[in-house]
Structure formats: structure tokens, C-alpha cells
Amino acid sequence: MGWKAISRSLAALIIAALVVLGAIAFIAYRQVQAPTETVTAPGKVRVAVLFDVGGRGDLSFNDMAALGAEKAKRDLGVEVEYNTPKSLAHMVPLLEELSRGGKYDLLILVGFLWVDALNKTADKFPKQKYALIDASTGVRRDNVAEFVFKEQEGAAVVGVLAAGMAREVQRELGESGPIKVGAVAGMSIPPLWRFHIGYLFGVKYFEKKTGERVEFYWTYTGKFDDPALGYSAAWTFLGQGVKVLYGLAGLTHVGMFNAVIDWNERGGGRALAIGQDASQEWFNPKYIPLSGSKRVDVAAYKAIEMVVKGAWRGGLVVLGYAEGGVGVWDLEGVKYFAQIAYETGQLKGLTPDDIVRIVKDARGKYVKSDVEAIAKELEGLIVTGKIVFKEPASEEEYLSIIRELEKGNLNAALAKGSIG
DSSP: OGGGGSOHHHHHHHHTHHHHHHHHOOOOOOOOOOOOOOOOOSSOOEEEEEOOTTOTTOSSHHHHHHHHHHHHHHHHOOEEEEEOOSSGGGHHHHHHHHHHHTOOSEEEEESGGGHHHHHHHGGGOTTSEEEEESOOOSSOOTTEEEEEEOHHHHHHHHHHHHHHHHHHHHHHHTOOSOEEEEEEEOOSSHHHHHHHHHHHHHHHHHHHHHOOOEEEEEEEOSOSSOHHHHHHHHHHHHHTTOOEEEEESTHHHHHHHHHHHHHHHTTSOOOEEEEEESOOGGGOTTTOOEEEEEOHHHHHHHHHHHHHTTOOOOEEEEEOTTTTSEEEOOHHHHHHHHHHHHHTTOOOSOOHHHHHHHHHHHHHHHSOHHHHHHHHHHHHHHHTTSSEEOOOSSHHHHHHHHHHHHTTOGGGGEEEOOOO
16 A cells, blocks of 8 residues: 555654654653743744754654744744754854844744753843743743643543554454553653653543453653664564554654554554654554644744743743643644655655545544543543643652552542542
8 A cells, every 4th residue: 555655764764753852851840930021022023943953844843843833924923934953063053143143032942952052052142032842951041931741631632542442453353351552652751751641541541431441551662763672562562462552752663653564464463553742644544543742833833922922931831731732633733744744755655635534534443432522521621620630750759650540540640630
């Protein structure tokens, strides 16, 4: 079929940034600083978006930042320019040059790779505003806004959907016994702790609502850049009967995708995968019907909006479900990333409309109405603030929450609210 023609090695390079940049950021997002009102200079606001070294066309963080900036350009009338450093070594001189020039009201820095450059530059130019997306410098500055995400919230909804999809795969195969879902993760660091807590919470929420038993599989591979390792970990889980695997390991989980594809096409049986951060369905829409979202585009838009409206605030800005920062990609998002893949020659034999059609059919087949209702119910509890997830302060606390969730104690993961 058409998607087989996609070069796995090239696609792997494109997707490599998906979880790596977010997961490596060793951050705590407990406090959100109060806004500091400023007055925007007359005339058009000028914004420069500084990508990481991958640049545009990565179908990931860079393209998502551009999506948000272009929306701000249309909605808010700002001028937007884009710049890509030639290398990691070029980041500091580039940032200093742009800061010294004073041309831009806001410099948006995409991803963790900018942390070092920002720490070396921001204090030298206190009047220059910076927005760092999906990372934190660890220093509170009035001229730096740091956008981070509530990974538990999106992962919880993904957990419900994953369990429901695995149930349908099992039914399709005529198998009995417990439903089995899993995840291939990178390193054991706080962002992945939050993903783990949320995903397991969602699976257990499904279990509670349906009365159907679900076995949960999770592994830390220890790497974000090793697809062979991701392939091996996924293959082991598939051999143990896991029907749905969630990728949380950057380039490593591209190997997980490939294992799922091979499992299906070599006669191992039916299995599905779920992507994360950008829409990854285009990689293989038949076997990857869902992706969790981390909306870098929303962060970029909000940063620009703060400048335009004269409501700049330094410090951490936390984006969860209510703020549109996390969730599950809809078909519009699926088409957006499929279109980029098509235009850059990564998508061969299929059109973006083909991708949307295949994904829509797969979702209709594997996400049944009762599961969709459970996911919407949980989403509602999160968006309205009726439940709020804990932020584990240590690995010990994180592991304690996981142990309680495994026992079915959903409230162990909550700082506010309860599940009866």
C-alpha cells in the first residue's frame, strides 16, 4: 500500500524531535507568575520565531510553532519572520545578534535546545522579550515567558482511548482474557512521570467505567534516539499480547511504530500504535489512528497575543486541556501534518485527503461510542477543574502514585477532586 513507500529512515529523522525536546526539559511547573502589564509600542508588533537546528518541515515542533505564528499574523496583524540557526554553536551568537538589534518585540525560541543560549543572553538584554516553548531555564526573569504543559491531562484521555481500541482489536481477533495496553517511553524524568501517571489513570478510569480488566505495560528504554531499542521493546510487548502501544520516546518510539507495522504485515496479528506531540498518523494511518497533542502552536500564539495586548508576563505559563495545550489531534490537525509530509516529499502514494479518510475509518472502527463517551466525560472533569492532577515532587512520590493507580486507587493521582 502507499504508506509502505515512506522512507522509514527519513521519517524517523523528521519525527525525532517529537517527544525529545519536551521530555528532556527537566522542569517543575507548579507556579504561574502574575501578569506584568506593559505598553506595546505603536505600530505593528514584530516577531521572530527561532527554530531549533532542524528548521521548517520537521512535521513537529518547528512546524507547530510556525502554525501558531501564522495564525497570530492573520488574527492579530503582527509581522512574523523565521530564522534557523546553522548549528548548536550558532545559537548563542544568533540570539545575541537579534537581541542587540532591537528590531523585534518578541523572540520565540522553539524547544529545549535554546535553554543554554537563553541563559547566556536574556540578562544582557532586559528590554527584549523572549518566549521559550516547552522548556524552562530554571530562572525567573521578567523578560522571559516559559511555556510548559500538563502532560497528565492529555495522556489520561489517551489512556481511555487506548484501552477502548485494544478491546476492539481483541474482539476482532476473537481473543478472550484481559485487555492489554502499553507504552514505550524514553528516560525516567518528570515530564515522562506525568505522562505515565496520566496514561495509567486513563486506563484505570476505563476499567472502572466498563468493569473490563486491563493489563498495563510500561517500559523506560533509557534513550530518545535509538529506534532499534524502541523496536525491540515494542516487539517484546507485542509478543506478550499487547494490542495498543503509546509512543513517548522520540526517535526511539519511531522504532516502536515500525515494530507495530511489521507485526501487522508479517502475520503477527492486529496491533495499533498511538503517537504523541505532533500528529503522527501520516506515518502509517492504518496502524496509527491517534496521536496525543502538545500544542506548541497554541503556546506561540499566546506569547504573541500577550505582547499585542500589552499583557506580558514573565515566568512559567502552564498549558493544559482547558488552555488548549494538550489533547488528542482532530482530523484537521491530521490533515495539516499530512499536507506538510506531502509537500516535502515524505508522503508517497497517498494524498493528505487519503490520510484523513483512512484515519477516520480506523477511528470509527476502533473507538466505539461508549469509549468516546467515557473519554469525553473525563475530558470534562479535567477542563472544568473538577479534578486536578498532582505534580510529583520526587521520583519516590511518582512511583508511589503509580503503585496506588495499579491498585485501582485513582484518587492517589489527584491534588483536587475525586473519582467515586
